[in-house]
Amino acid sequence: MANSQMTSGIVAGRLPADRISENFSDLHPAYEPHEAAVAADRCYFCYDAPCITACPTSIDIPLFIRQIQTGHPEAAARTIFEQNILGGMCARVCPTETLCEEACVRETAEGKPVEIGRLQRYATDTLMAKDSHPFTRAAPTGKTVAVVGAGPAGLSCAHRLAMLGHDVTIFEARPKAGGLNEFGIAAYKTPDGFAQAEVDWLMKIGGITVENGKALGRDIDLDALTSSFDAVFLSIGLGGVNALRAQGEDKAGVADAVDFIARLRQASDLTSVPVGRNVVVIGGGMTAVDAAVQSKLLGSENVTIAYRRSREEMGASKFEQDLAAQKGVKLMFNVMPVAVHGNGAAVEIELEYTTSEGGKLKGTGETLRLPADQVFKAIGQTLTGTPESLALEGGKIAVTGAGRTSLSGVWAGGDCASGGDDLTVTAVAEGRDAALDIHATLSV
The missing domain is CATH 3.50.50.60 (FAD/NAD(P)-binding domain)
Incomplete structure (x- = not known):
């Protein structure tokens, strides 16, 4: 520049x-409680809700909208956060018009879907305004996991692992955590420092340490990480x-x-x-x-x-x-x-x-x-800084299943990994699923 x-x-x-x-x-101003109640009333609460299928994180959307409708937005937020711990950001930046809202039966019937994204924001904002965290850590497992990259995939993975009792160290190249949520999304979509506030709130789970200014290949080495930690999750994004x-x-x-x-x-x-x-x-x-x-x-x-x-x-x-x-x-x-x-x-x-x-x-x-x-x-980004020992596919880290790479003990997710859309919500799902797979592996 x-x-x-x-x-x-x-x-x-x-x-x-x-x-x-x-x-x-703010591009989409937050709902007032009465507005949220009216918007929630439009949901048909479909038993085979297509909106759930359309959500990469599989949030039970009819359930959380019903919880808002009955006056329990904090319960609605917990329903959201159980699947998507970055549900607050996703409510602001998700292309809901091509995901859950496009699949909404109201959209099909009337051309005007239930405003799922704004309802999700109402619920998550309500709970995040409380000085607490909706989840508590399980008993310590004694296992340690390194997460490289503090973007949506890395944060999602770290939170789920910490919740399951593992100790997590996040290595982040930039001076602040958040990844694209902090550095790469239009300011009018996330005003008032929401991205950093969300990171701070997420960290309340405990068990997560962040080391900034640590880039893979420059300050930290993958071989050293695999030797020092029980598992490694790569969420380094696309730097080129x-x-x-x-x-x-x-x-x-x-x-x-x-x-x-x-x-x-x-x-x-x-x-x-x-x-x-x-x-x-x-x-x-x-x-x-x-x-x-x-x-x-x-x-x-x-x-x-x-x-x-x-x-x-x-x-x-x-x-x-x-x-x-x-x-x-x-x-x-x-x-x-x-x-x-x-x-x-x-x-x-x-x-x-x-x-x-x-x-x-x-x-x-x-x-x-x-x-x-x-x-x-703005013609696309490329993967940089990965060791030659990692297999690539289509210019990204090749993964199978829930983010397993070609190296034992190393997982990957988010924009740097093959498969999936380059969306915040997709990255969150990949980080969460990799964490569950890492936990299953470490629990054997």
Whole structure:
């Protein structure tokens, strides 16, 4: 990001502080109790609830909604946390519109699902506001487990292991725990420091120690971990960013979208975050939308998402696409970058129109140029820092069953592991399931 500030078009404070504060207010305001009761009343409490099947963590959704309906939100929260200890964050960031709410019978019948995500937030917020923790640790087992990475998968795994009586040490490369929940999600989805507050609340289970500034391959060695601990769980995420493969991508003003989002999330004053006048985001997933929308909220005049395939193939959900459009972001499809132009710093980006033939994407030869003093790359991340002894599959750590890797005593989950969607809720499920498998293994 430092290089990008060399361009005159990238400046901080494009909007006054009160306007930015308004722009970054809660995307989905919390329910008041009476609103939650009305929303819960819409649930049919299906005996074969398709919403449960659609939830990667298999939360008993009809049960927790019934508990809200009958005036017991704290019991509802416990139902949620039994399956998903990061249920508070997932209530805020889950693409419910393509998971539980898409499967909701109300959605099928009326086109308006029960607002499961907001009800989940109501329940979890109610319980988390209490100065307590819903679970207690089992008797100590004497077993120790190393968790590498304090993102959603690592935190979920660590909590379940601690609850089962094991002692857990989390090694985290960054100065703070939370992973993408802390560094990689749009600020308007998790305002008021919720990600860190959730980590602090989760740690109340006890039995978990976090060592920050410890990266695999740099500060800690997998062989040493397997020698010192009874089991190891890897949840290191994806640290690398794919290249644009476009001429001039090394110019000032071209930056990684994930770095921009992280900087924004860690800023104590959003007016201090510099942003371009004309921003182009390359990519079609949630990261692309988060970077584009936040650029607009910071005051960029023109923001464009340029995606190489069709709207239907875009990784971001229709809700996210519509949100971007509502915030003034222009969405372009079937275009790919071929060059970034400018004398040392980005001024324009050249895009080539694409077409798909037999499932293969290719350029048409026809191009256009857009003003761009800032270009964000949001075209996927890559695995870095893993030892050669670990088998890989599709560029990620190969796993079988509940996260077992090719190395005995080593499990993996979250974005770094093969299989599953790159979602917070999926990572939580993988961490939980790996913890149960680790516990079964250590209990033999």
